[in-house]
Amino acid sequence: MATDAKRASQHHNVFINFRGAELRHNFVAHLESALKMDGFNAFVDQYDLRGGDLIHLPFKRIEESRIALTIFSTKYAESSWCLDELVKIRERVEEGTLVLIPIFYKLNPYDVKRLEGDFGSKLWNHVKHTSEFDKLKKWKEALDFISQKTALVLTENSDENEFIIRITKEVKRVIRNLEEQLDPGFYGSEKLKQVDSESDANPEEVDESVGGEASMYSKSRSEDDMFLGEENSDAIPNLENSFDSKHGKAKQNSIIATYETYAAPHHVFINFQRKDVGFSFVSHLVCALVRKEVSVLVDKDEKRGEEDVDNLFKKIEDAKIALVVFSTSYSESTCCLNELVKIKECMDEGKLKVIPIFYKVERSHVQQLNGDFGCKLWNFWRLHRDHNIIKWVEALESVASLGDMLELSSTEDRLESMFVTSIVEHVSEALSKIPLQEGYSLETTKFHEGREVKSIYLNKLPLYGIEQRVEQLEQILEFDCDETRIVGVAGMPGIGKTTLAMWLYENWNCKFVRCVPLLGIRKKSEEHGLVWLRTTLLKVLLGGEIPNINDKTTNESIKKELLQTKVFIILDDVTDKKQIEFLLGDFKWIKKGSKIVITARDKSLLEGLADDTYLVPQLDNNEAFQLLSYHPLMVKTLVLRGHY
Template sequence: MASSSSSSSSSLTSESYQLWNHDVFLSFRGEDTRKTFVDHLYSALTQHGIHTYKDDEALPRGESIGPALLKAIFESRVAVIVFSENYADSSWCLDELAYIMKCMEERGQIVIPIFYHVDPSDVRKQKGKYGEAFVKHDELEYQNKDKVESWRKALAAAGSLSGWVPEHTANGHESKFIKEIVDTISHKLYSLVSNEDEPLIGMETRVQALKFKLEIGSGGVLMIGIWGVGGGGKTALASSVYYNVSGKFDNCCFVKNIREKASRYGLEELQENFLSAVLTQNKVKIGRVEEGRRLIKSRLCHRKVLIVLDDVNHIDHLKALAGSHSRFGEGSRIIITTRDENLLNAHKVNVIHHISLLDDAEAMELFSKHASGVYRPTEDYELLSKDVVSYANGLPLALKVLGSFLCDKDMNEWKSALARLKELSHDDILGTLKISYDGLKDIEKRLFLDIACFLGEKNKVFAMDIFDACGLYPVIGVKVLIQKALITISGCTFDMHDLVQEMGYNIVRGKHPNNPEKHSRIWEKKDVPTIWAMDATKELDKIEAISLGSYMYDSLSHHNRHVISNMKKLRWIDWSDRHASSLPKNFPPGELCCLILRGGQQRQLWKGCKSLPNLKMIKLQFFDNLIVTPDLADFQIWKNSRFLIVHMWRRFIHRSDAWKDLFI
């Protein structure tokens, strides 16, 4: 059994937590271990859903590591250092090590050393091969003695940490040794993730209860359904258990927001992404759902897997992804979260776990945490707090949103909000959540609805550029939405609870759920045929933003693109159409702020100079046939350089001077 291998200084602050973009950074000497031990370790980590950074580039002798590598180290929660025989020969490795030890001291980064066929004391004291390496470094770096000394100190510090020695672990069996390392890292990451929103009030007892039903370690394949009302904490419970036990399985996968993704992208793409995630491999192409079912069974029937299928609302989702118990290997566990108990009964799951809502004490604790920043309400607000908590009915999401909404309000505003709650039925969850939305400024409401409809789980940097181009002042706006518990930032993407997103959808649809031409935003595949079928004279002035993915065009006529020209108030469009050979006449509209086009067959986007005074961001991708750049002389983009222009095509004959320095 290896010794406990870790080191970290102070606990992570919430500010620094948001900067962790990688779970693990691997530091190693390529010629020693790249194709052997490190390759096996990397595969094991990624198969367990641990996001691992492994640099595969060899740096020429004498060159220093670049900013991208330093950034990767800085943004990693855990650094694993593989000290091999020739590790100290590389100045690159030693630069990495010195920076890792700095991050350990200053950021609380966890450092795990692995002494791969080297004596820890040789590393610590620079003896043996490590001593020989420093004789050379002293000669080569004679003018930079400070750097060599920093390397020595880093080796001494890292060599003193409790680490892993393969000869002393699992009787020298490398595969078992790697499994122990992965299990240890998995548990450490779970504790970090658990601390992000600490304390998860009432969660520990609920996790233990569900783990008991999972019967981890016993044979057979079990399917467990977590059933309960929306906003009751099903996803939070599944996530907590997933990170707690994932180290005990060969492969793991957490599929979020299945209801939303199946509706937007279809079951085939859901199957493709599912297999890619669980097997940590490049995306496979699936033509039909039945083909996907067979492929899932053939790939997973001999693997012990842990899979979470989150927010399932149709039996077809389970048939496509879970199917029968025989699809998975011995010891596998499939966890399903849903609001529909009948769905679980129809699929014949082994166990239905009814989510338990918060009791009065837990509910008050959670509400007070978000309403006042402390865990008990102040005396003046105690009675009001009890009334609000009563209307939240033990729902964690409602308590969090209401608390965040009321935290900066005075007593009169509390009373007003309470009066509004009394007009709602106890079952009106969306109405309860909408109180927080109603308290936003108009520009913040627009920002929230854009994220809900289009940019949830999209790259944050890209989304912020769009918001900036549309004049939504996203830096302050996003901060407000986070403070109001309407959105979160997960890694590099925006995220929100499915009920909050559903509330956003309902706001956009308003009193016309079946008339998408009256909606301000178009994002759903089912609404596109209705829009596409509109008469050429139909005004579509209500629509201000639209996302048209190539997957939406399966059953559409390619001759009806004229409807886009009727959207006179359009401020941004994200349009993917690999079949397009030309853009509609009178497109783009004059009020457009952001233009994103992908994959058309056009040789020229438009002729002459377009008057687009509001356009501040343009992104063109995969235009292989484009030979003439648009005339952008009148674009506002030239007057405001902070907005990005990205364009990729392989050949061109003519381009205007404005584009000459912008090709990537």
């Protein structure tokens, strides 16, 4: 009986064979955590360099295990330890004392079978470098043996968490088969070999799934396929379904997946760069949060229409907490940056708790927009010239500077699964402090009242008379002339000064290497001060060419760099002459041929500074009638009251 109990417990020992430096802190850490959560003893080698007794430790663990997971990855063949372990695994599988589940992690199985591609090159280079020619024959035999087995394949755009769920399901199924067949003469018999025998066929095809799901690698799928089950019917079809029974139900529209738990009153919105962390880190984070009964809102698509954007922003408004995951390519995504602007807006209104997460990026690089993170932002800006650049910079600096943040450094020796656990604990603690009453305001920076400028290309209403006014302004600015022109645009509030300036920006920014639409100066000077405005203006103008621009940097101190090319600048909603003088200085840094547009309500602010001032005319009778005709209810009201 004691022997049987020992054998039964050994069923739960799973050895994981993998290339340590590549996977240990990420995928393998999450896999180990999932296996342990399901009651398995996962043996993971923690040492890259072994000496003394450590040399024999992995082989001892293999002998104590009943299942081996061999994870082939791009750099797998660079490790003698991985290959030696593989030889040992093969021996025990052939003895009938071990069941093997091969896993191909973002690697084509054919490259392993035929020793081709990057995998094959790394093996040959490794042997040449180490001169381990005596081991090469056994390594090749082991690789060929393993490649005959039916395997699980994670493709490049597959969801890692979903894939790990599939692996654990397969491990459970194998363990169940072992336990059902357990008897005193089981081990070393042909019965254990039967559990693994179905994976011995020579694979002739790779079945790659549609839509980024993981795939199976096998010669065939049949009802008798003991290893895979009923033609992969047990495979988890997608991340949403994997949550349905245990943790709640996932709902989604065209772009947003809402992972809801049945008891969770709170929502957490996650802002992240899909290609960086969407299929890996965020996938694991979502699962961990839902497991703790936290409802999660995730944007699943970066290609969306205007209605989708409105719906997404409404979801952000409904959330209680926003997790902003800054990663390497975050600043190359318009969607991420626009979401961040909305998140900051809700935070400033006191409606949203924001927790920045720095995933293998330096916090200072996000705050100061330098390093690789800043470089990618400025390159992205030069390519697309999005008018929201100032809002992006403002939001990045603001959110990255929050004190309540979490960070995983690229050089930090910490398991990613542990980092996910710390985030979940942090979120749970934050949610516990948020009352459920409607209208509760979080203690964050208060929102300063001020007019928000709506960009002209998001405005669905027709703009009557705009073409004529733009042409008049273009003539005054003399874009075809190589002379510097500083032109003011003045008029009463709401008459269209900002719209005209932004129309000009859209038409002419492509003609200038350096351009900046600095909108809402009145509001931003109240919130941040003139020094911040000038620093931001110079940062965007130079686009990261000078990495150390700070509060002490002035136009004159970097005059040499600024004079290298013409500039096109919009200074919008100026309310004080000092604002213009502080931002533009003595004008000596402005290269000949530059164009500067300044909008202001008060024409007198522009006297002595602008070469010319354009007074925006009111709508004439025909234009006014066209506008009113667009709003028939307004026309009807005016006629009934005798005002028209």
